[in-house]
Amino acid sequence: xxxxxxxxxxxxxxxxxxxxxxxxxxxxxxxxxxxxxxxxxxxxxxxxxxxxxxxxxxxxxxxxxxxxxxxxxxxxxxxxxxxxx
Numbered sequence: 001x002x003x004x005x006x007x008x009x010x011x012x013x014x015x016x017x018x019x020x021x022x023x024x025x026x027x028x029x030x031x032x033x034x035x036x037x038x039x040x041x042x043x044x045x046x047x048x049x050x051x052x053x054x055x056x057x058x059x060x061x062x063x064x065x066x067x068x069x070x071x072x073x074x075x076x077x078x079x080x081x082x083x084x085x
């Protein structure tokens with residue numbers, strides 16, 4: 001009798017998108033206030049993973065915050081700046 005391997009289910013989500021290369025993108029959890037920061041890649045893309053599901057705001061280069069929701073196991077796309085549309 002063969003035993004099938006167990007696969008863990010994802011308990012987090014992520015946000016990804018386009019912004020101006022070299023800018024700093026900060027994502028903040030609206031409930032906990034926890035934040036994470038990344039620098040946009042030279043090709044104008046960024047990705048922040050391992051985010052607990054919930055409501056967030058995202059800022060880049062001192063611009064207006066963008067509100068969005070991270071869902072379980074999903075990737076939310078948020079494009080910012082002139083490169084991001």
